[in-house]
Structures are given as structure tokens and as C-alpha cells.
Amino acid sequence: MALFPDPVRLLGEAASRSAEAALALAGRERVRLAVTGLSRAGKTVFLTSLVANLVAAGAGRRTLPALEATSGRLRRARAIPPGVEATPRFDAEAHLAALAAHPPEWPARTDDLSTLSLALTLRRHGIYGQLLPDREVTLDLLDYPGEWLLDLPMFAQDFAAWSDETLSRLSKGIRAAPAAEFLAFARSLPANAPAEDSLARRGHALYRRFLLAARDELGLRFLQPGRFLNPGPAGDAPLLWFFPLPAAARNSPLGELLERRHGAYLRDQRDRFLDPVFRRFDRQVVLVDVLGSLHAGREAFEDTAEALAAISATLRYGRGWLDLLTGGGIGRVAFAATKADHVPEVSRDSLSSLLSDLVEAPRRRAEIAGASVSVHSVAAIRCTEEATALHDGRPSPAVRGILLENGRWATVDPGLVPARRPPESFWNAPYFQMPVFRPPGLDPDGRGGVPHLGLDGLLAGLLGDAL
């Protein structure tokens, strides 16, 4: 598989892992947490809330009660000051200030990688622990455009396999209509299509237009390549000018050009994204906007499930000796249904169960590999309160908050949240766009933490053993 590390890299990782193991023995551990999620799953907000609440807990506030370490043992949590890193710094303070400002702003779509490291100073357990020095755990966090995550499955395919799979997906269901123009163009290419750049760029433009429509209008997530949707700071470049090509035209000069660009794109993504920052994580949280995909219709829902399965199939789980040596294995995984504050309390268990059902395949795969897996429903920032809505004269549980777009109070009854993959009849209901709520009152400097739902339980499952 293309993701398997080469021997030189394996040795390099083993050496750095050994150095980290030595530091861990001296009470300086490093925990790398990959916050994974498809686009608009809420990664940036999750990280902002995580940082604010950990820092507040380090100052003694009870912001994360389910995380045992925060009941007295966490003595301090602080963001490690910037050094000479080449990767941009995740600016939690700026995101928090924007959320607390008047008018408030939710973080914009993430368009580049950014990282942040938190230093957590912890008192040790037990009587003998009191005589030993405090432990310091460094928590490395990473934010990145969710669209890029869908590039991971591409590393396991060559151009032909990727083209076949993508074209087959494009011609089915709700994708077919927005992809019609692109498909017509691609299928009209002759078997000896010349390596003409205008053809390549035309095909790329049509394919990209389809991807944007599928993401923004249909709510689909399994859209590749990620940089077509979110080019990042490098912007547009010739290596992006390719598109899935039907088998009939693949042996043409144009096919060869597109194949070369496809290879160059993957190498570039590996060098920029995968190797430097994404590979070496030992904990993973997978954020899924289950509610959003549920309300966007059956195809969007199934598309999300397919995307999650494809991504997790490319990640290495487990804590075998090789993984421990190279740091390549993910030991703990938490799947989280985000925006849990958009459903009333009685439906949150259903939301977790639905997610559990949705990620059954990747969950089992991680468990078989020896990783510890948990499923949660969380709201990184709680924007609603419990309420009751009348439905045909009968009260039903709902949530109430202030809408961001018009500043009006609104009671939202999100309808039934099925505990398993819904049956056919469920999709007969009209599609529904969950409104965006105004964030609650926040302390601009985040000293008091951020109101959340279930973040502490998730962190307890994910980091409890390390803290």
C-alpha cells in the first residue's frame, strides 16, 4: 500500500520515538491528537473549545468535570509559545474573540494547516507520586481543511482505479445531474486525445464546478481531490489540472499528462500534509456532523458513511510493537457526533447510537487492531437550551436558541433522530436545513472556558489514560 512507510522513514521515526519514550520516563510525555473530520464537521470550533476549557481547567475551573485529571491534579495548562515552526499556529484566542464579539462570527472555512501545542502540568497519583516531580504532558493539536482528508484514500489507488471509481460514483443518484456537463465532456474525449492544456483545464474546471456544487448544494462529502475544493495557501497550480478520465481515453497523450499530474498531486500532498503533520498521531477524534447529513437526505447520509469508511481504512490503528516503535499506530479513537446541542437531551443517546451504527465498519476495524474506541455526542460550544414545542397540540422536546442570520429567538424541533440507519420511510420527510445559532455569551479571553456538551466525556475516553 502506498501509505506503508519506507525503511529510512521507519528508522527515523523509530529514533525520534525512542527519544520521546526516554522523555516520557522522565515525566515529559507527548500526546498527539488528530482532530479528524469531514468539512464543516466543526473541527476548528472543537479545537477552540478544547483549548479554552483545558486552559480554564488548568486555572482551577471545573470546565471538564468528567476528566478525572481536572479534579485537582491538573495544575496548569498553557499554550506553548511559538518557536520557529514552519506550520502556521492555530489561533484559538482569535477564534474565541470572534465568537465572543458583537456581532459574533463562527470560524470561516479552514484553508490551511495549523498546529498548537498545549503543556499540561499534572500532579502524580498516589502518595509516592507526591514525592516525585510533576508530570508535563504536551498535547499536540492539528487543524486542517476537512476536504483534504478525502485525499487519504487516493494514496491507495492509481490514476486508473481512482478514475473508474470516481466516474462510477458520479453517474449515480443525486450526483448525476450536477455532474452531467462534466461527464458529457469526459466521455466525448477521443481515444487519442492530444495532451492539450486547454482540454485538461476545461475538464478540470468542469469537474471542479461539480465538486463545489456537490459540496455546497447537495451536502456531499466524499469529493476528491480535496485541494480542488480547498486549494490552500499554495493556490491553483498546474499539478491540480487533472480530472477523472474514462478508460477509453486513458491511453491517449492527454491521459498520460493527467496521470502524471495525478501522481504529482499525491506526492505534493504527501510532502505538505501527510508526512510532516498527519502521520504521527497516537490519538484520533473523528468528528461527524451526523445531524447535518441526516437532514440532507439519504444520499448525503450514505455518502458521509462511505467517506468515513474510506478514510479510516487508510489509517493505522493499534498498538503493536512496530506501531509503538514508529509512532504510526493510533491507540485510542473517539467518534463524535457534533452539534449535539441541536437536538434535545432525550435525543442525544439516539444521536450517539446512530453514529455508532454509521461508523460500524471503521469502529470494528480499529477495535480488531487493538485500538480503544468510544462513541460520543458532543457540542463543542453549546448554543441552545432545552425547550418544548407543540406538535399537533402535543408537547415534544425541542431546543431553543438565537438564530445567527436574523437575531430572533427560535424553538427548533429537530424531529425524530433514529438510533440506527433509518428505514426507507424516514427519507419521505422533506429535507431540512438546520439553522445556525448565535454562540452563547462568552468571555472574550476564554479565561472561564466555553459552555459545551459532552466534551469532558470525550476527552476522558481519549486522553484519560495519558493524563
Added chain:
Amino acid sequence: MSETVPRPPRIILEEEAGPARLDHAWTEGTDPVVVPPAGFSTLSLLAIGISALIFGFSALAAGNYVSEQFTRAPWLGWATLLVALGGFGTVGWAVVREFRAVFRLREVDAARAAFARGDFASAKAHVLAWATPIPLAAAALPALREAPDLPALRALLEAGPLAALDADARALGRIAAMQGFAATAISPSPSLDALVVGWRGLRLVRQVAALHGMRPGIAATASLLRRAAFDAATVAATEVATDTAVRAIVTNPLIGHVVGEAATGAVAARRLITLARATAAACRIVPRDIA
């Protein structure tokens, strides 16, 4: 699950909210748990009672004695009163000094707490109060007064007074180590070694504390020793490896034959250096950052 169409989602719009935000009363709900003070411990009550009995009865006895002396002769009464006031005054002054030293340590704690909760105004006030009587910090006072925010205040402290204080504490530790080593090398018995190093250690704690503007008495020295042993354990951790290495070298049988009893002196000297660093860390107004 039934095969009927489920209840559809709905949005029921209400009144304008204006600039209002939803209030979860989050800040109040997450306030740090304040553990009510347990009051005086049994030992403290015993100590207070015994002290009250000793000082109270001795004061009463002295009063009686002074009044008796006045009945004998006025000049004898005045002379006895002078002696009693001098004696009790000196004891009282010692107690006041002891409390002041303990309160000075509390100020360090208060400043650390203010830094931890990010309370700039309080941290600045404590830092200025702390720095004023310390000669090594006097030069940095104007800059500390003008510090615009907490990171700047911390950086100014670390770069200026704290760096100088740490350097001086290290120098004191080295001197104490040399003296401790020399004393154990020439001392006639191992039990005297322990006494000498113990006394030198106590003196070192007081010297380092004096650098930080404290004049610790018995209670404050005990408190400092406890903090040096527990709170400043991070410093000790960095020393563990060095200490182990020194011990491994000097307890090697071959080297042991060469250096003889001086080996234990080397370990003791090494510990005095560690003690100086741990005490300095315990006295620091800002906890040492772990890089």
C-alpha cells in the same frame, strides 16, 4: 421503528433577541471549588494552648513580681519592669518577624495564583510589592510598573530580577557545597558530618530566602523546606540524574579506594547545590517554566 413518516423537523420563530446572547450561567457553574478551611488542627490548638499558658502565666507572674517589687522599693519596681518589658518585647519582636516572614511567603503564593488565573492587575500589584525590598529587583522596578500585560510582566521578571536571583542562588549553593565538602573531609566522625551538612543546609535555605527578600525564622524556614521538598520537585527532578551519576561514580569500589570517605562528602555537596536550586524555585514569585 415504525414505518410511518416520522415527525418532521420544524423551526418556530419567536421575538427579536437584539444583541442578547444565551446565558448558560457557565462561569458561575464552573467556579473553582472552594474548600472551606478546616480550622486549626489538633496540633496547632495544642501549640496555641501551651504557648498561651507559658506566655500568659509568665506575663502574669512577671506582673505580680513587678508589683511586689514596687511595694519593696520604687526603684526596684522600675528596674524589674524595665527587665520584664525588655525581655517580653524581644520575644514579641521575634514573633512579629516570624509572622512577617511567613506572610511574605504567602505573598509569593498570591502572586503565583494571580499569574495562574491570568489576573494581570493583581499579579502586578503583588510583583511590585515583592520587588520593592529586594536590591537585585530594584533596577527593574520602573519597567515592571510599565508592563502592559501578563506575558510582558512575566518576561520582564524572568529576564531581570529572577535571572539575577537564580544566578546568585546557584553561587550560594556552590559555596555551601564547597564548605560542606571541606567540612566532611576533615571531620573526625560520620555523625558530625551529618550535623555539619544539616546545619549548612539550613543556613543555605535562609541565605537563598534572604536573597528573595525574606528573613525566615523557624516557622518560615520549615515552610520553605517543605516547599523546597514538595512544590519545587521539578528542580529536584532535573538533579536526580546528576545526583545518581555522582553517586554511581563516587561509590565505585575502585574510585572509593582512591577518594575514600570524601565520596560521601561529594554526594552531600551535590545535595547542597540541589537544595539551593530547590529553595530558589520555592521562593520564586513566578514558577519556573518547564521548557
